[in-house]
Each structure stands twice: as structure tokens, then as C-alpha cells.
Amino acid sequence: MRIRPRYTQWLAVTILGGATILTLAVLVFIIVFVLEKGLPVVNFGFLFTNAEDMGRAGGIFTTLIGTIVLPLLAIIVAAPLGISTAVYLTEYTVETRATKIIRFGTDCLAGIPSIIFGLFGFIFFVTTLGLGWSILSGGLTLAVMILPTIIRTTEEAVKAVPKSYRQVSFSLGATRWQTVKRVILPNALPGILTGIMLGIGRSIGETAAVIFTAGSSLRMPSSVFDSTRTMAVHFYILAREGISSENAYGTAATLIIAVLAINLTAYWMMGRFIAKRS
């Protein structure tokens, strides 16, 4: 029996709209839940004093620093490498079996659980290279972890730049590098930034890859060779060891706000960039 289009239309709107509302509801619920439990603890003192007694008392200042430094190092290493690789693959090579294998490899790497990167980082950076549990080991491990994401998003962004821009650029006597520098990268930038944001987001929330490589020291690091603890790791330890659930939620709330702030900044930057170019 055929259902009348009027009803299928109604049904479609209900199902599609329902899915949207459900998704939003779950998201809002999580954020409200964490903020409600965590925000009462968060204040200036909590953010800017060091943890005491394993985190039972005091604040989260050193973990805040750890959370800023590790993803920063990761992005400083991964972004230039990833963007260069992606530009080389899309602009300088023709599609062959070799590039397909490289692409397949990056896709596989992107899907590997982060704890595997943690183990790799532990064996390679911490032990073999003798960097120990340190910001350097942790940052490099995170860089390896987010590299595939940055490569793939950059590739997509570069491919999305209209072919005609390349043709015009070449037809006006530009070399391939001039075309990449003047036409392709500027036009792909919003997409590339999205990839970088995804990478930052992933490394900020990362625990498994970090705990094995950067360690979990609560002392203030004085160089990249010192161990550090990120907020995500701090939250994990506080909650798992049953040290302090208030401070755990306080840390989680700070983490959520930080991620939100970073994303908003990124959108603002992109908006400004697009406004400036057009």
C-alpha cells in the first residue's frame, strides 16, 4: 500500500527533526551536567594555584599549563609536516598506486586507538630516544597521532579549490609553487584551520597517549624535558583513584570551557579572514 506523500513528508520531517533534537539534547545534557557539577569549584584560585595533596586540595594551575603546552607543541610539529605532505600529495604527484597506498596508510593511522600511539611514544620517544616522560615525548606523540587528521583535512581542502584557479594561475605564467602559495593555500586555509582545530581538540582531550609519554607530574615543568600532567589526565587520575570528585568535575568543566573558547576563537579568526579576503 502506498502512503500518501503528505504523510511521508510529515514522517520525514518528524524523523529528521527528531534526530537533530535528540543529538542536541544529549550534547546539552552532557555539558550542563559537567558544568553544574564542576563550575561551583572553578574560580580564580582554582585555576591559578597548584594542586596540593595529589589534587585533593588546591587548584589545577600546572595541569592548565600542561594542557596548553602539549597540544601547542604537537600542532607546531604536525601542522607544517602535515600541510606540506598534503600539498605534495595533491599538487605535485599524479594519482598512482604509491599515492593510493600512502593515502590508505594515513586513513589507517587516523583510525588507530590513541593508546597504541601512547605505547609507541613510550617505546620510541621515552625509552629508545631516551627523552623520558616529558613534554617533548608527549608533544611528539600527539603530533604523530594528529598528523593523519591534518593531512587528510588539508588534502580535502586543497582539492576543493576550483581547478579553474590553478589553470588561470598557470596561464598567467605562474609556477606550481607560486600557484600553491598565492592561490591554493589562501583558498584552502579555512579547511586547513578546521583540520588544525580538530587536531588541537583531539590532543587536548587525549589521556591514553599522554599518560604514557608525558607522565603525570603535578610539578611545574621548567623545560620541555620535564614531565607534566594535562587536565584530561588530571581528571582521569582524580576520578579513577577516587581522590576528589569535586576537583575532578572542576577540571572537566574547565576543559569543556577551554575547548569551547578555542573553537569560538577559530570561528572568529576564520570569519575575519574570509571577510578580509572578499
Added chain:
Amino acid sequence: MMVAYQGANAVSNKIEINSLDLFYGKFQALKTVGMSMRENMITALIGPSGCGKSTLLRCLNRMNDLIPGVQVKGNVRLDGADIYDSSIEVAELRKRVGMVFQRPNPFPLTVFANVVYGLKVAGIRNSSRLKEIAEQSLRAAWLWDLLKDKLDHPALDLPLDQQQRLCIARLLAVQPEVILMDEPCSALDPIATMKVEELMMELKKKYTIVIVTHNMQQAARVSDFTGYMLLGEMIEFGVTNDVFTKPTKKLTEDYITGKYG
């Protein structure tokens, strides 16, 4: 097949094409094409879709190099020098032989940034020099009076015909010798088309123009010489008036009278 225009050597030929073959992989898109383009003249290439006219056009500034698997045999001479010779710098060649594309394709930048793109690529940094050439180029494309107060406007906000003429101005800025036009009016309305055609008549005083067009009336209106192509072969090539009024080949006659194509 070589179809020579009688007396073509009397005036100087800007471009000479000799037994040019082009393959896309195994598919032969051009079959021993031979023709010449005279300096300060407009040469039109006509023929049905897929006949190879755009491919031939793209041989003249080596844009086909960008497509993987393309093989070219024979030679194309610009002022007597083979442009497929290994000593030729392709970027330099493309500055001499510029191209206007089917769809207006300004960069998503300001009007000014579009016009000076080729200059910046060529390493010109001096801002008064850039402004001077931008003005000259916009004037030559009849855009200066329209756009002199809109130089910092986004090029993509302009109407299509102004966008297309902006693309022509952008090309003129690099001071080419030859202008290749690949169906430059197919995205434009009749009035805008007329403007571009008038502009072409003006431009041929300084440049050698080769135009690919689907529109036979356009070829008849603007060109001095016409080549009719079919399935990768140059069927007939000669003075436009002759090709349209007394074609020597049956195939040409069928096409221009609308029996085919």
C-alpha cells in the same frame, strides 16, 4: 592532413603548426593538424563538440601539459621557435601566449588584486608601477571608467560580462603577444557578447588572437581566418569569408549550413 592557406607566407605568421598529433592516452585527439595564425589577425576555430578545437588551442600555450597522459608530436612554432622544444620555459611561454577561459574565472580577490596577479607572479613589487599597469590594462579592456572607484571591491561581485573583461584585463597586464580565447562568450548574454566582440576587434590591433567558438555567426563576425575541425582533423582552413561563402569541402558546407553539428 595539411591544409595550407594560399599566400599565407606573404604576411608574417605569428604561429605555425606543422603535422601536430596529440594523444590522450591511446585516444588521438588531433590528427596531423597544420595551420598558421597571422600576426594581428583573429583566427577562429570552429567545429562540433569534441572535434579537438579546444585541445588545439591548449597546445598553443601548452596548457595540455597539465593533463596526465598527454603526448604531443609534430611542432608548434611561435615566431619561428618550436614551443615544445626542451629549452622552452613553459611559464615564460604562457606569459607570451595568454588565455581567456570559457567561464569568467576571476580569483576571489579584489578587482585590483586580480589585475596585478600576473605581475606579482612575475616579481613586480613596485606599487606605483602595479597601479600604472592595472590602469592601462583596465582601460584596454574598457573597464577603467566602470571600475576605477571599485578597485578594492570583490571581483566576484561584478556582473558576468565585467568579470570576463576583467579576466581579459588580467591577461593584458602581463603583456602577452598572443591571446587564446576558449569560447569566451558562452556564459554571456548577447549584449555582453557584442561588447566582448567589439573589444576583440580593438585588441587585434596589438595582439594576435585565436578564438574557439561554438557560435558560427561569431566566427563569421569577428575572425579574419577560420579553421573548421572535425574528429581531430583540420578539414578546411582559409579566409573567413571564403570558408563561409564558398567552402571547398563538402563536410565544411554541411556544418556551416547546419546539416551537421
